[in-house]
Amino acid sequence: MAFVQPTSLEVTGTVGSVSVTGTVVVSVTGVSAEAITPPNGSAFTADGTAQLSTAQAKFGPSSLLLDGTDDFVTSDENIDLSSGDFTVDMWIRPTSVTGYKGLWQSGTSSRLDVYLIGNQVQGVVGGSTTLFLSSTRISANVWTMISVEREGNVHRLYINGALEASSSTGNRPDAGVFSVGKNGFGDFNGYIDELRLSSVARYEGTSFTEPTEDYAVDSDTTALLHFDGANGSTDIVNETEGGVTVRLGQTIDVTGFEITGSVGTVSVVAEANVLPLGVVATVAAGTVRIIGWTIIDDDQTANWSQINDSQSPGWSTIGDSQTPDWSQINDSQSPSWSTIDDSQTPDWQEVA
Secondary structure, three states, X not given: OEEOOEOOEEEOOOOOOOOOEOOEEEEEEEEEEEEEOOOOOOOEEEEOOOEEEOOOOOOOOOEEEEEOOOOEEEEOOOEOOOXXXXXXXXXXXXXXXXXXXXXXXXXXXXXXXXXEXXXXXXXXXXXXXXXXXXXXXXXXXXXXXXXXXEEOOEEEEEEOOEEEEEEEOOOOOOOEOEEEOOOOOOOOEEEEEEEEEEOOOOOOOXXXXXXXXXXXXXXXXXXXXXXOOOOOOOOOOEOOOOOOEEEEEEEEEEEEEOOOOOOOOOOEEEEEOOOOOOEEOOOOOOOOEOOEOOEOOOOOOOOOEOOOOOOOOOOEOOOOOOOOOOOOOOOOOOOOOOOOOOOOOOOOOOOO
């Protein structure tokens, strides 16, 4: 059995296809870790002339720019808000606050609409049931956080983290696409940033602390649109599309992990220490590059590979930077060097 302890491991390839025969204890520190598996989110498409703009942003380099005339963003698949709890968070910066300005809507024949009516926020479900109408007034050209949640039959509206209004009704939208900036009476004009759709009621109380940075995906995130990208881009990215998010700066400890196959496609980022104990490698290492020391024989306590147990000291060095640097051939020699070229003084034999 070999004991291998590489330090500052540097390898390339794809995480997920490491193969080692045996029972392995692996501790990896300071690399991408903690995979979060939210619902596999829908793709979103920009309609009309909806586009990203670097002129304004709440977080990140850009936001969504809509001109108020048939500009909006829609999910490619239905997002069903008809059954469980939900929360929709978004930041808006309207260019004007007159008339109807759609914030978001969900459903098909029976919709849930949230929009500006003048400078107030209104929510209506099924085209007739009013959920709320804010008393707080929204200002033009100012970033304002709008959050709507449903917990059971209770609907709540929060403006900048403060509970503005709530109501209870069993009326709900049917399953349909989720649209950003759209309303049947008038579409939004201005900027929208950092829209998050969640499958839970996140707040429930009278207030919450507004975020000071963009959101991270968690297991309750249905859709997360940062609206980040190049100026004029129509590429709308839903961070939950694909279903797995990896967070940084975590530590993973895996104990008793047994896999088989070939080593050679590990990908570790930065200065990670990997400590496999009692590993029996059955195939070639491939393209793995290890910077550090390798102990071949468990009985050795220094950094050498012993050629003959009867030799003392009897070691061979791997790199020419080590002194002394010889390979003992016969244990009757004390010490004994194998001279390859008489012109060399002293005489090294470079192994690697």
